[in-house]
């Protein structure tokens with residue numbers, strides 16, 4: 643299994659157990675795509691919540707909806723601004739963390 647380091651809130655919700663198919667998928671990614679995937683799964687990424695925790699931005703809110711902090715979980719599961727894209731890719735307007743655990747990440751590419 644790919645080692646993502648210490649578990650964050652996102653990784654605790656999204657990565658519950660070893661998944662051979664997901665591991666093969668992650669290992670097969672190029673460096674850039676793997677970096678994006680790890681950022682989405684761990685929450686250690688360029689989004690406002692993490693950047694504000696790091697002291698690099700003042701506002702942790704999602705700039706698309708301004709309703710919640712901008713995290714990967716927010717964008718993937720319930721941001722109203724990404725709802726149509728989420729429905730096109732994952733056939734659901736909103737997803738719970740439990741729903742996200744069941745998707746294959748290869749399905750997130752256009």
Ligand SMILES: [Zn+2]
Nearest residue numbers: 704706707721
């Ligand atoms: Zn949003």
